Amino acid sequence: MKLTSVQTRLLSGALLLVLLAAWEFTVRRSGLSALVLPAPSAVAAALWNGVSTGYFWPHLRATLAALFLGLAGGAVAGLLVGVALAESVLLERVFRPYVVVSQVVPKLALAPLFVLWFGFGIVPTALITALICFFPLMENTLTGLRHVDPQRLQLFRMLGATRGQTLLRLKLPVALPPILAGLRMAVVLALVGAVVGEFIGASHGLGAVVIASQGMMDTALMFAALFLIALIGLVLYQATLLLERWLLTPYLDNP
Numbered sequence: 001m002k003l004t005s006v007q008t009r010l011l012s013g014a015l016l017l018v019l020l021a022a023w024e025f026t027v028r029r030s031g032l033s034a035l036v037l038p039a040p041s042a043v044a045a046a047l048w049n050g051v052s053t054g055y056f057w058p059h060l061r062a063t064l065a066a067l068f069l070g071l072a073g074g075a076v077a078g079l080l081v082g083v084a085l086a087e088s089v090l091l092e093r094v095f096r097p098y099v100v101v102s103q104v105v106p107k108l109a110l111a112p113l114f115v116l117w118f119g120f121g122i123v124p125t126a127l128i129t130a131l132i133c134f135f136p137l138m139e140n141t142l143t144g145l146r147h148v149d150p151q152r153l154q155l156f157r158m159l160g161a162t163r164g165q166t167l168l169r170l171k172l173p174v175a176l177p178p179i180l181a182g183l184r185m186a187v188v189l190a191l192v193g194a195v196v197g198e199f200i201g202a203s204h205g206l207g208a209v210v211i212a213s214q215g216m217m218d219t220a221l222m223f224a225a226l227f228l229i230a231l232i233g234l235v236l237y238q239a240t241l242l243l244e245r246w247l248l249t250p251y252l253d254n255p
Contacts, residue, residue: 081095
C-alpha cells in the first residue's frame with residue numbers, strides 16, 4: 001500500500017509522539033536523575049523558559065549569522081573553484097592536492113588557531129563553517145561539469161559557441177543536480193561547523209550554550225539548545241529541497 005505525503009507525515013509525527021512518550025515514561029519509572037537524562041517535559045520547560053525570557057534569542061542570532069556567513073563564503077568559493085578546476089586540467093593537477101589536504105585536517109584542530117589569529121567572536125566560527133561546507137560544493141561542481149555528454153559538447157563546438165557560452169548554456173545546467181546535491185550537504189555541514197566553532201571560539205551562540213549548560217550541569221538546557229540546533233538544520237534542509245525543486249522543475253518539464 002502506497003501512502004500519500006500527508007499520511008507519511010502523520011505517521012512520522014505519530015512515531016515522534018510515541019518515542020517522546022516512551023522517553024518520558026522511562027525517565028519517570030527508572031528514577032534517572034535529570035542530570036543524566038532529563039524528561040521531555042523538563043526539556044520543554046527549559047526551552048519555553050529560554051524563549052520566553054529572551055535568553056535564547058541572542059545566541060540564536062549569533063549561530064545563524066555565523067552559519068549564513070560561512071555557508072555563503074564556502075558555497076561561493078566551492079562553486080568558483082569547482083568551475084576553475086573543471087575548466088583547466090592544469091589548475092586541477094596543481095591545486096587539487098592542496099584542496100584535499102585542507103579538508104583532511106580536522107577542523108576542530110584548526111579552531112584554536114583561528115581563535116589565536118582572529119580572536120573570539122563570529123570570524124573564527126564563520127571561517128570554520130566556510131571550510132567545512134566548501135568541499136562538497138567544489139567536488140560536486142567539478143564532477144558535474146566533467147560529466148557532460150561529449151556529443152553535446154561537440155555540437156556546441158560545431159555551432160561556434162565560445163567557452164563561456166558552453167559553460168553557461170550547457171555545462172552548468174547539466175551540472176545543476178549534482179551542484180544542488182552538494183549544496184544540501186553543505187547546508188547540513190555548515191550547521192555542524194558553526195556549532196563546533198562556537199564550542200571553542202565564541203561566547204555567544206547555541207554551541208556556546210551547550211558548553212555553558214555543561215558547566216552549569218543543566219542537562220535540560222543543553223537538550224533545549226540541541227533541539228533548536230536540530231530545528232535549524234531541518235528548516236534549512238527543507239529550504240534547500242524547495243530551492244532544488246524550483247530550479248530543476250524547468251528541466252524536468254522539458255527533458
